[in-house]
Amino acid sequence: MNEKIGNDAGRVWSVLNENGTKTIKELKKVTKLSEKEIYAAIGWLAREEKLIFDQKEDDKDIYLSLIK
Numbered sequence: 001m002n003e004k005i006g007n008d009a010g011r012v013w014s015v016l017n018e019n020g021t022k023t024i025k026e027l028k029k030v031t032k033l034s035e036k037e038i039y040a041a042i043g044w045l046a047r048e049e050k051l052i053f054d055q056k057e058d059d060k061d062i063y064l065s066l067i068k
Contacts, residue, residue, distance in 0.1 A: 008037050009044035013066065021054075021065040 011031045016022060022030070028038050042064065045051045054063040 005037075005040045005044050008033055008041035012038070012041045013045060013050065016051075016064060016066045021063050023061040023063055025061065027064065 012027055015027060015030050050067055052065045052067055
C-alpha cells in the first residue's frame, strides 16, 4: 500500500512540477486517480513538506503548488 501511495504522490508531484498550481479537482482529472488515492498522495506530499495549500476567499477550491 505504501508503495502505491508513493507512486501516486510521484504522479501528483510531476503534474504540479510541470504545470504549476492546480486544484484538487484538476489533479484528479489529470492524474486519473480516485478521490481516495488523490487525498492519500496529497497527504504523503504534505507530510514531506512539499506542498503549499491556498484557498481564495470566495472560492471553495483548494489550490496546491510545490514548495521550490
